[in-house]
Amino acid sequence: MKGLVKWVGGIIAALVILIVLAAIVLPQVIDPNDYRDDISALVKDETGMTLSINGEIGWSVFPWLGLSLNDLQIDDTHQKKLGSLQYAAVEVKLLPLLSRKVKVSKLELKGLSLDMEVNAQGQANWEPAKKQETAQVPTQTSPTPSPSAQEEKSSGSLPEFDISAIAITDLNVTYRDIPAKRTVSITDARLETGAVRPGQPFQLSSSFNLKNTNPVIATGISLEGMITPDSANAMYKAENLKLSVTPLNVSNPETLALRGHAVVKGSDISGDIKVNPLDLALLMQQLKLPVPALSGGDKVLRKVSLGTTFTKKGNRVDLNKVSASFDDFSLNGTIAVTDLKKQAIAFNITGNDLIVDPYLPIATADQQAADKPAQTSGNASGKPSGSTSPASTGDEVIIPVDTIKSLNIKGSAQLNSLTVKGLLFEKPTLEVKAANGNAQVTKLNAGFYKGVIDAAAGVDVSGLLAKRPRVSARADIKAINLEALSAQIVDLKKITGKTNADLKVVGHGLTQNQITRSLNGEVDFSLVDGALLGTNFNKSVCGLVAQVRKEKLTKTDWPDKTEFKALKGSVKIIDGVARNRDLTAALDQLNLKGDGEVNLVNQTMDYHLGLTITGDTASEEESACRINEKYADISWPLRCKGRLGESGLCGVDEQRLGKTIGKILEQEAKDKIRKKLEEKLGGSLKDLFKKK
Incomplete structure (x- = not known):
């Protein structure tokens, strides 16, 4: 028995020696450059594309499985240049692969260029030619693993990587979509790292220039950070992440600077993110992005910042410790996507003084003409200055049915003050919910012009109501000072006092006129000391x-x-x-x-x-x-x-x-008759009737 074990061991040792000798001898005997034409012919046969290997091919087998390529070019099926490569090299240690360990001494890619195009017929130049179909003998396929088996397999640890360095430089990609009249290009892209080893942090540095024609964008993007891979727990940590977006070809560019940390484990993510204060309006202008025409003009979106911690676990995303500022307004709170598939959102926000008006879109000429009488500024006649456009007819659709149907929201907000259309609400508390086409402001409590208001409103577009939405509102108003309110509502300038009212109304329709014509409800009111x-x-x-x-x-x-x-x-x-x-x-x-x-x-x-x-x-x-x-x-x-x-x-x-x-x-005639009777009778009629 001992002799048999010794004999088998000798065979194995001999095989190992033969493999090592082969790994040493083969690269000396076989020159891969002798097979350039065969490789090109194989690519041509399989894809219809033409591969040209103009430089040297280098290879090794043991102890490192390595390959290097120089000066490659590939043409598409129409013999137009698709891509080229200046240099690529990789070396992987052979024996550690047997134990699911990947040890790489060098991973280098330089001068890769791709010219991708979708032609007028919608055909992509990177797609291989279709080979003529041949009859195949049906083969028995192995059964697909059950989901539980796949999950069990994927839940295991990641392969253990040990890479001395990664250097990808001078990467350029151009993508043209002729039907869409759009061209996107990535130029001067690079990705460089230090040694990538399990449990050890490594520095990541990358950057590229991005240009787009529709819409026109030209920007430089860079990302840096310290990455720690944990292959045993299938986890990665990213610390001191710095992402910057800087417009190109402009003087004094405004940079979007983002900092953060993240932990990725499977599909779960957690971390924090912070956007440094920036001039968002200027950044959008420099990036040639469409800047919305807002009522505040160039005085809004000049100082914007954001910060939050975040977690994604399963089908849920939570943003905690949210802090954001827009010019003079700041808010804090929490926001959660409670169901990613259903896009269900929950929030709880607190903030200081929010003035909505500067962030509202600039009204069209028709809207300005319609709203002018309700404004306090402008000419006394109430006519829109500088515009001869007619007022809005009221037949424009004002209920966004599709948007309301898509809402799945529940949340609350508390502000120090809220100003909308010039109306000031003090310490408002707002609660909203929207789902299945029914959007409601369930609560709006606020101090309002020396009084208080408790209101609610809703729009229901569910089911058959999508064609004729139901709009409802209620309000309980107490001690509102009309003289103070008239500073914003001109129609109230003819009345003063403190008003109380209880209102309930409901209407149906898509336009202002439809809703008004169908409006039904009740209002009880009182006005004192006015x-x-x-x-x-x-x-x-x-x-x-x-x-x-x-x-x-x-x-x-x-x-x-x-x-x-x-x-x-x-x-x-x-x-x-x-x-x-x-x-x-x-x-x-x-x-x-x-x-x-x-x-x-x-x-x-x-x-x-x-x-x-x-x-x-x-x-x-x-x-x-x-x-x-x-x-x-x-x-x-x-x-x-x-x-x-x-x-x-x-x-x-x-x-x-x-x-x-x-x-x-008639009364005077009666009085005259009465007086004549009294004169003739010698006394008043009352006294005469009493005597009788």
Whole structure:
């Protein structure tokens, strides 16, 4: 038995010696340069391309399996140059490969150029020629490993690498897509490392220039960092990563500088990232990227920064310790993609003072014309200066159905203040959710012009509602100061006071007109300690009284307002028309009752007011309208009619005035008859009836 083992061992030793001798002798005996033509013919036969080996081919077998190539060129199937290589060399130690260890003494690539093109017919020049199909005998294929088996195999440790250095220099690639009229080129690309060994950090340095024609981009990109491979745990660490993007061919280029750390284990990633403050608007201009036309002009996006820690585990990505700044606005919080497949996003953000207006797109001429009357600046007429474009018709689609359908969001935000369209919300709290085509602002609480607002709104485009979305809103408003609010909403400049309101409305449609025409809901409102500016109801009633008495008003300094202690009522909105039947107000020396409607579709109103004098006079300073207390219950009619926003809407209701005068004349006739009877009977009718 011992002899047999010795004999087998001798055979193995002899085989090893033979292999070593062959590895030493073969490179001396066989010259690969003798097979250049055979290699080129094989490439031609298999791909239809032409390979030209113009330089020397070097090779070795033991102890290093090595190959070096010099001066190669390959032409595509149409005999046009596809690529070329100046020099390439690699040496791998042979025996460690048997134990899944890769030991490389040299990995070098220099002067690789590729000229890739998709022609007008959509054919790529790097695709090999199609070989004529030949009948093949079906062969039995091995069964595909089950997913669990594949996962088990892939979950093992990575091959152990030991590379002395990697040097890839002078790499140039051009890609032309003729149908798309686009050319992308990468020039002067390089990748260099130190020794790559398990558990030991190595320095990575790479850079390249990127140019694109559609859109036009010319930039230099570089990446540096310290990489630590851990093959046993299938993990890599990247520390002190520095990525920079710098525009080319410009003076004083603005650089996007990104720093960070990362740990990669399988498909899971964690780390942190920080973008140094930069002038984003200038960077985009220098990169020739389209800069959005924003209302803030060249004063926005001038100082932008970002920082966060991140983790990706399975189907989830978390961004923690998020900090970002845009000019004067800064925010902090967390953002998570809770389901990558469903693109579900959750967030919780806090921030300082956010002014949205400068970041809104510049309105078109039509939009400016439509919005001008609601602005406080500009000419007094409210007409858009420098533009003769007509106002928006309201038939433009304002509900982005596809965008809303794609949303899968749930989150909250708290700010110190929020300004939108000039409206200031103090310490707003916002909660939103959107999924399956139903987007809602479930909560909006904020201080609002010395009062508070609690509101919610939603847009539902799910199912059949995609063709006619449902838009809804509710609001509970308390003690809003209209005088303060009128600085932003011109239409409110004619009224002051503190308002309270409870609003619930719903409409359907894709355009502003469709929504307005279908608007339905209810509004309960009250206004206290206020005034109606531009109209003096006392003067109007005095004028009516004087007209009936056939006298003239002598007072000329009537205040241009009507003060009131309380005004309240309710409104029902049906198909875009708001109707009120119970308006009541306690004015200065008057009581007011009103009814009428406001057509939100046509922006018109027709409202009737009845004013009743409280007491025996309408004005202590105007004798022409003094009346006895028996006329105090007469309702003096006024009417407000016309287009919303116009002046001089309110005046005497001539139609109802005739009935009022008739009632007064009837009362006066009764009084005359009563007086004559009393004269003849020698006493008042009341006393006479009492005696009886």
